[in-house]
Amino acid sequence: MGNNRLLILSVFLAVATYFSNPFFTFENGINKDLVSYWDREISTIKNTCKAGISMPTNVSVNFGETDDAIGYCQKYSNGFKIVLNEQYWYHNLDGSGKRQLLLHEMCHCIFNIKHNSDEKHFMYPEFTKIDENTLLNQLEGTIKSSSNCLR
Numbered sequence: 001m002g003n004n005r006l007l008i009l010s011v012f013l014a015v016a017t018y019f020s021n022p023f024f025t026f027e028n029g030i031n032k033d034l035v036s037y038w039d040r041e042i043s044t045i046k047n048t049c050k051a052g053i054s055m056p057t058n059v060s061v062n063f064g065e066t067d068d069a070i071g072y073c074q075k076y077s078n079g080f081k082i083v084l085n086e087q088y089w090y091h092n093l094d095g096s097g098k099r100q101l102l103l104h105e106m107c108h109c110i111f112n113i114k115h116n117s118d119e120k121h122f123m124y125p126e127f128t129k130i131d132e133n134t135l136l137n138q139l140e141g142t143i144k145s146s147s148n149c150l151r
């Protein structure tokens, strides 16, 4: 009985690896040091999307390798992951900078928002600090027309 179960699990994992389903290749969950930031920005978003947001169940937010970027969003058919540069997060960003970076990646991942060519916009591809009130105004203007923002 116990052995059979183990075998079934092994086969399951082998098949999963074979198809390289991203569900099995990234860690699910929010890094504990990022939970409070994540929760805060989910609340921020819900102020605009008052009827809720359409969110996949398989979500990962973590520090990791970001190459030349300071963060990125990778989407999968069943979820997404946000990866942030830990050094940059702790040494280069103040509180509102952290909000700006996280909201930028959340807009990519949750609302399918693309980059903006205005360098004073929080969806500009390179990070340039924007004051918090402007950030929140830009956020509302950016996500309110997304189909994942229920109003």
Ligand SMILES: [Zn+2]
Residues within 6 Å of the ligand: 104, 108, 115, 123, 124, 125
């Ligand atoms: Zn971006």
